[in-house]
Amino acid sequence: MLKVRGLTKRYGGTEVVRGVDLHVRRGECFGLLGPNGAGKTTTLRLLLGLIEPDSGSIELAGIAVPEHAREARMKVGVVPQMDNLDPDFSVRENLLTYGRYFGMAKSAIVARVPELLEFAGLASKADAPIVQLSGGMKRRLTLARALVHDPDILFLDEPTTGLDPQARHLIWQGLRRLLNEGKTIVLTTHFMDEAERLADRLVILDHGRVVAEGAPRALIESHIEPAVVEVFGEDLADWTHARAASLCQRFETVGETLFCYTASPDTVIAALKQAPALRYLHRPSNLEDVFLKLTGRDLRD
């Protein structure tokens, strides 16, 4: 569905995307993860043919981009990072107007609107102005708008950023439904639970390069110890100095917390029971641990 080879993009002297290869299969949900500034949004804009790469090739739905970006975009629905619904129109008019940009006849769009409103859970809000919608409703409408021309593939740029948990779950439910209908989804996010939940496969981007690729479970298994014990408390420094190296396979201290990565958490916990001043949290390792291991803990603003 999407084949990308050796994609690079330079701004002035800095390479923002540095030799990215991607291969997305039909019907899968593909995650594009990375810290801020890793090149996720730039990559999406390159894939849509909005900007031209300095080198590399893109084939989207079988069409070469950016050479035939217009034709390719006919087959893609886009949910951008920032809402850009048309505030001059109602919910229904937003769908009607957007369909026209794809050259659809009015009758074809009108026939499709009830289905899209139902999908977005906005049937009762069809004639409401955009300002009356909550953040979650706006996102759902943006998603429905991206589907107006029945695209084969959907690009979602941080679709749930800024939403409350209820609203996020509604979006996820909608995306699951689309995957069941056979749509292909490419999703950028920096919510690891979102990626773990939705993505069949994903890549982690950092400084414009792919640093890891695979299914979420496989990435966790291959990149990181199976369990994490997070330790915090007053005597942490002394305990770390005395015990951490012998008890943990790998550890790091971040602020006031020690992250102890291990295959045998029971041993660590038994040792911690002897140190009543310390508190701890034992959990299975997750995608976020992989992400932080590969991209580091520095702020990326």
Next chain:
Amino acid sequence: MTHFFHLPRLSWRFIPVWRRNYLVWRKLAIPSILGNLADPMLYMLGLGYGLGSLLPDVGGMPYLTFLAAGTVAYSTMNAATFEVLYSSFSRMHVQRTWDAILNAPLTLDDVMLGELLWAVAKSLLSGLAILGVIWGLGLYGSFWMTLWLIPVVALVGFCFGGMGLVMNAVSPSYDFFLYYFTLIITPMVLLCGVFFPVSQLPPLLQNVSAWLPLSHAIDLARPLVLGKTPGDIVQHGAALCAYGFAGYVIALALTRRRLLK
């Protein structure tokens, strides 16, 4: 910059962009018509009758007629300029409507052509309203000749729409547009013979005036109101086209640099 420059690649996909603006305008048509059209009309009638009663013939015609011909061009210029500055800027920068459209199979060339032709439509409306007053008050020499004002008005709208899009492309905020009005539009109104004949200006300013697009517009409009065939039609028409087209092409490159980098 050269990287962002290429000749416009035009397609029919601009139509839904034009239509989007039309549909929004239709919702607010009545207040919009009053707001856009009443103002130039009040100036024209107020000054035309008030000041005109004190004056002898100006440029060989009653002052009201002189002013009416200038106002056709002036109000058309304003209509196009306001549309591509404030309204286009809202759609491009504040509402991010252009971003949404660019994710569909449209290019920036299509979007900006739609915006430009929408500005032409707004200009036509504005010019026709003044033309209506000219007809109503019988300020014309030959009714049939005044019909030629309609294409002239469209051309003037194209010219100032294209020029204004350049400002839209470089403006960081609405406040920036004041410079354009203060430094370009207002001096042009005073130099190009809207309110008084260019012959009243010192020779140096007359030479400057001859190059300004509003002068070309007025040199076409004023004879047509009087029922005469304008001189140098081709030169004036070509100048208006050139200003508008150059504006569109430059604006396209600048906007491409702004949005699609």
